[in-house]
Amino acid sequence: MNSISINTLREVIKFTRSVTHLNISWNTIPPQSMLSILELLAKNRRLTDLNLSWNNLILPQDSTKQQEYVLKLLANLIKFNKKFQHFDLSGTGLTKFMCHALGK
Helix, strand or coil, X not given: CCHHHHHHHHHHHHXXXXXXXXXXXXXXXXXXXXXXXXXXXXXXXXXXXXXXXXCCCCCCCCCHHHHXXXXXXXXXXXXHCCCCCEEECCCCCCCHHHHHHHCC
C-alpha cells in the first residue's frame, strides 16, 4: 500500500464506525502506519472479523516500550470488542510470548 492508500484507509476507519469486517492482510503496511490504524480500530466496537496478517506490527529492533504499546492496543481491541469472531495476526512480527500474553 502506498501512503495515499494508507491515508484513505485511515479516513475510512476514522469516519465509518459501522465497519464489521476488515481484511488488510498482505499489504506490507509499515509498522508506524499500522500503529495509527490500530489506534483508530480501538474505537470500533462493531468489528467481528479483523485480518491484519502479513503486515508488520512489531519489528525486532523496536523498543520494549513500543512493543508494549502495540500489545496494549491489541489487548484493548480484544477486551472492549465483544463481537470478535475472527482476529488474524499471522506474520505480524508478534512472538509466541506476545501472543500468549494477549490471551491472558
